[in-house]
Amino acid sequence: MFSCTSNDDADVVKHTGCLCHRPEIQVLTRRVNTGLSRRGFVAGMTTSIASLGLSRHATALAVPAPPSRPILFANFRLFDGKSSSLREGVRLLVEGNRIKAISTGNPAAPDGAQVIDCGGRVLMPGLIDAHWHSMFASLPLSNLLTGDIGFIHLAAGAEAERTLMRGFTTVRDLGGPVFAFKQAIDQDLVSGPRIYPSGAMITSTGGHGDLRPLSDVPRSPAGPPSALEKSGASNIADSPDEVRLRVREQLFQGASQIKLVGGGGVSSPRSPLDMSTLSEAELRAGVEATEDRNTYVAVHAYAPATIQRAIAAGVKCIEHAHLMDEATAKLMADKGIWLSIQPFLTDDDTGVLAGPSRIAQLQVFGGTDNAYNLAKKYEIRTAFGSDMLFSEKLAARQGTMLTHLTKWYSNAEILTMATATNAELLGLSGPRNPYPGKLGVVQENALADLLLLDGNPIENIRLIEDPAKNLLIIMKDGRIYKNALQP
Structure with missing residues (x-):
């Protein structure tokens, strides 16, 4: 058995954000070690989690549900993955796991859409x-x-x-x-x-x-x-x-x-x-x-x-x-x-x-x-x-x-x-390709993997070194995994 650090009490206290050190995961680990094969891991893990009374939300970061309504990003500067400069004056609409539209001007949000005001920050593709x-x-x-x-x-x-x-x-x-x-x-x-x-x-x-x-x-x-x-x-x-x-x-x-x-x-x-x-x-x-x-x-x-x-x-x-x-x-x-x-x-x-x-x-x-x-x-x-x-x-x-x-x-x-x-x-x-669709770019019909940075990475690439502070929104496949703009 092993863990990402030693298992003494001091290390457990210092690593409370690490999945490995959660008490229920320590129990799960012992159950997993009793005989799961590599090919049966996913099914075995699900069974073990269920038997422990844990849900997917027992992880440090719950997997968000697929979006139930469109998401409209407004008031941002755009790095589209290819241009050497930022675009301004555009709005970006995400429906499902795709970028539905990139519009100039100030079009109205679709009925029921979630509107995210980016505060003039930089939106870019996922890395x-x-x-x-x-x-x-x-x-x-x-x-x-x-x-x-x-x-x-x-x-x-x-x-x-x-x-x-x-x-x-x-x-x-x-x-x-x-x-x-x-x-x-x-x-x-x-x-x-x-x-x-x-x-x-x-x-x-x-x-x-x-x-x-x-x-x-x-x-x-x-x-x-x-x-x-x-x-x-x-x-x-x-x-x-x-x-x-x-x-x-x-x-x-x-x-x-x-x-x-x-x-x-x-x-x-x-x-x-x-x-x-x-x-x-x-x-x-x-x-x-x-x-x-x-x-x-x-x-x-x-x-x-x-x-x-x-x-x-x-x-x-x-x-x-x-x-x-x-x-x-x-x-x-x-x-x-x-x-x-x-x-x-x-x-x-x-x-x-x-x-x-x-x-x-x-x-x-x-x-x-x-x-x-x-x-x-x-x-x-x-x-x-x-x-x-x-x-x-x-x-x-x-x-x-x-x-x-x-x-x-x-x-x-x-x-x-x-x-x-x-x-x-x-x-x-x-x-x-296990994920058919355009990646690495912000354009219509591309997969909706997006980052919102608190600053301009074209001027200061070192913003990426401190993601906890500088990445305010992280979206993958149309799902928002982090939104630091929410109150």
Whole structure:
């Protein structure tokens, strides 16, 4: 058993807002741990909540009911997700989960509509994080490797609520047992962002994400899955046929895109950044299986050789790429490859790691500036992702990571990247898109994900660093999860 902090009385007092520390959830955790499977989690959680006499409102943030009447926003300045300046003199009408109309002038509100006077503040689309780990963002790695999957889902529920309250209404999940958790959010059991799931990341023996104990080695080809693989965190594949099988399994479960691990990583101490893991043939098998399902592959890769191998295999999106060189950047631009990169600058962004992970961490810090400069020089299509892992404190810096981009971009460019541009990347899912509709923009018929800021983020992007103070309204899917304008 584990929790997000120690379980002594002092910590419980300090974390009264955390779902994990509620007494009824502690009881629920023990019930969940008695035998819920990953696939049966949602049904089991609902039964356990009912048996404890709890309702959905037992969570720190109740999921609001679908709106029963139109909502009219008035008296605001609009950042629409694409323009570099704000629009004034418009009204915005939300009906159901869509933006029904954006009108100039002062048209009358529809009969029965709720009118929200925004007081001249800035209205903008919900933020999108293109590289998030819903299950792994806030819990220490040691707990994730030993804890029961049911409790991990419950703790992830608390973090999902915090993610939404930071203004991130959509995330692309790049690895983890997230299918049941996404279902819980979609079915209003949990408050959280929309999730574009990858499912288990697919890696090779010894690759990034292979966190098995050495007692699990040797692995027999087509042998039984390890405990790590059974958890849904990652899958081991050591041939094109195995990659193809593992890809199809994730797509079968509902993956909107696939994540393949092409090279080493920071959090896997046995996989240095310079190594390549999956062969070109293995990567190509994954791409072909994914394209058969009309979606795309994102590849974890830092080193130039690994990135170039992935591109040769037909991959459409590279994750990280902090060590890329000029030739690799030019190749990405020429081929129209997406770059999903994180602005890691100092230990404040990641914590201080040890051993081989520390070496890799410093390499990433050292390569970040060059990678962004190359992305700008060659006009690579670049997405923002934060990739926060294993710490509630670090996860809370999700918005701060976005503001790091001022080193390379204007505030308007940053806002566009985290809204309309990231939404374009999500659109690569094609018919596997779990949320059909326009995201990341404020326009008619777009999905109604909206934020109201107490200030102008085009002038001061750092407003996003303090969402509790500066985000006055948070709407996702037409539902208002926060309204600080109400008395």
